[in-house]
Amino acid sequence: MFSDKTKAANAKWKIETFKQGKKNTVDFMIEFNVLAIKADTDELHAIFLLKKNVQQDIIKMILRYPPIAMPETLKEWKVTIMLENRDMSPQKDVTTTRLALE
Secondary structure, three states: OOOHHHHHHHHHHHHHHOOOOOOOHHHHHHHHHHHHHHOOOOHHHHHHHHHHHOOHHHHHHHHOOOHHHOOOOHHHHHHHHHHHHHHHOOOOOHHHHHHHHO
16 A cells, blocks of 8 residues: 555646646546645646646647736636637536636
């Protein structure tokens, strides 16, 4: 059986290498949230990982925002990613989307 330290170490490794690829954005965000909690990832690093690992088309759209509209907190980044995703692809149901934003 894995110890809690081993589970946390595995989650830390996985979140560092966890890329969206062709995954649906909602599914990616839900799994990312679970990994971030298990890995005890701080907010600043979680933002860095989202910007690095979410589909780059979405991140490029966000980085074109005027400075006053640029997301700052992790929650703002999650919401903005989901909003940009909505513009790019069909949306899943509201309950699933809420899970992705938690």
